[in-house]
Amino acid sequence: MSFSLPPLPQRERAAVDFMGMLGKASFPMRSAIDAHIEAKGVTAENLPDDLDERTDVMLGTLADSKEFRAQQLFGEWHARYMAALADRAFEAVKGEALDDIKRFHNGPSELHLDPDMEAPDYWDGVDFHRTAGGWDSHDYAGLVHGEIIHKRLVDKMYPGGIFKQRRFVADLAPKEHYDTILEMGTSTGHYTQALQQAYPKAQITGVELSASTLEHAARVANANGWAWKLYQRPAENTGFADASFDLVTSYILLHEIPADIIRAVFKEAFRTLKPGGDMVMSAVTRYADLDKLAEWRADFGALTGGEPWWRESASLDLGAVAEEAGFVDVKAWGEKPMNYPYVVMGRKPE
Ligand SMILES: C[S@@+](CC[C@H](N)C(=O)[O-])C[C@H]1O[C@@H](n2cnc3c(N)ncnc32)[C@H](O)[C@@H]1O
Structure with missing residues (x-):
């Protein structure tokens, strides 16, 4: 169901x-x-x-x-x-x-909301995607995003659909199985679902700032009988113990946060991974892979579409950011033919 x-x-x-x-x-x-x-x-x-x-x-x-x-x-x-x-x-x-x-x-999922969480300035009150009131404009904003905006509008606009892209990224992680997975920027659980399907026996934990999207992710998990652990916490400061997870991953979180927070997110991924653990992050098309005209189109679209951090994120060398955080065997590329998503993978040394 x-x-x-x-x-x-x-x-x-x-x-x-x-x-x-x-x-x-x-x-x-x-x-x-x-x-x-x-x-x-x-x-x-x-x-x-x-x-x-x-x-x-x-x-x-x-x-x-x-x-x-x-x-x-x-x-x-x-x-x-x-x-x-x-x-x-x-x-x-x-x-x-x-x-x-x-x-x-x-149901089987755990939802840990934190009404006292101090929402970061780069996120709080920002009308991402020009949605008045941001991700939490009303109690059911997450449900409306997940079930109507994403499934009925956004999905139709992308070749192959938004769920296929997420499954593609989930399948990139190098091992057949992970015991514990941390997903950063869970939102309503579209990528979490792809992870669940790719690694059905894993214990999946998600962190997300928005309460209403996380509440919807919990509904999706409960309806399917999935035991996700969902926490309203920032990806750059998850509060989990060092070396807690076998895989840390995210899907299109990074373009929604400023460059210094992106660096902090990679460091947090490194800290929370077990030695030998894998990191897979996917982001929007990197500006360095575009000519100046295509770069302008992406940048102007982001500016007019309610994406205040897109330029900072798309201008970063995420492979270098991953190496600075300590990851080894780092691979980073824009998936052809559109250079989208931009994927960064690496491993925490043993
Ligand atoms: C574009 S959505 C990503 C959605 C999701 N991963 C998916 O596959 O549909 C980005 C999400 O990241 C969340 N977010 C932004 N900054 C965050 C942070 N520092 N920590 C955790 N979540 C964050 C936003 O609230 C938003 O729900």
């Missing part, structure tokens, strides 16, 4: 599907925008090095592109209304969903 919402009423379903289609509708405009840029003589080679200056040049170049303006309008509409629309869809089925919400409150 797994947790799922009752079918959405026609009006809400149509609104959510329309939002998903609108997100995709701007994809074909890309070739017209590229042609416009080329006609203006702007190339990856003649753009400024500085990313903010580059934005000025690109916005000037594209000011008279109808397709670019339409793409921005679609993007803006998407960013502003996606969460509101998903919340409204949830409200329409909340009455019916409450039985399962209550039923899966209990």
Whole structure:
């Protein structure tokens, strides 16, 4: 069994599907925008090095592109209304969903929320993805993110789907089996689920700052009979004893935290791993793997899409960060063909 919402009423379903289609509708405009840029003589080679200056040049170049303006309008509409629309869809089925919400409150998973946790400044009150109120805007924000925004909207926009990507990363860890796994940045448990499937006998522990996403991860675990241990704690300071885990891993956590915290996260992964333990972290496409035009697209998308730490994270050499933390046999690469995800793996020496 797994947790799922009752079918959405026609009006809400149509609104959510329309939002998903609108997100995709701007994809074909890309070739017209590229042609416009080329006609203006702007190339990856003649753009400024500085990313903010580059934005000025690109916005000037594209000011008279109808397709670019339409793409921005679609993007803006998407960013502003996606969460509101998903919340409204949830409200329409909340009455019916409450039985399962209550039923899966209990089960084999452990949920350790910490109402006294001091939320870090880089996260607290930040409207990630332009969601007003951040990840915890209301009690069921995590459920709405996991069940509606991710499964019905985001999943449709990525080739192969978001679950396939997570399973790909989970399978990269070099051993067949791990007794204990620490996942950093668990959110609603999409990657945790991939880890559960890849290493069915492992004891999985997750840390996450957001209470409402973690509560939903617990529902998902309970509905499936999985005994995840979920803690509301920062990845850079998990509170677990040294050498507690055989594998420490994360999926797209790193672009949501500043560079100094990324370094602290790698050190915490090293500290909490047993000697000989493995680390696998996956992140967004590294800027160094992109030409200046592609880098600008990624950076401008992040800036307008509510990703305040993306630039810092994507500009780091994560392989070097892993080595600085003490990892050996470090491998780091952007997965082809899109250089996404960017994967960093390493081992704690015996
Ligand atoms: C993009 S989501 C990642 C989702 C998840 N790993 C998945 O596969 O769907 C990033 C999550 O990291 C959490 N996060 C951000 N900073 C964190 C930190 N320092 N420690 C723990 N979690 C953090 C955010 O609250 C958010 O839920």
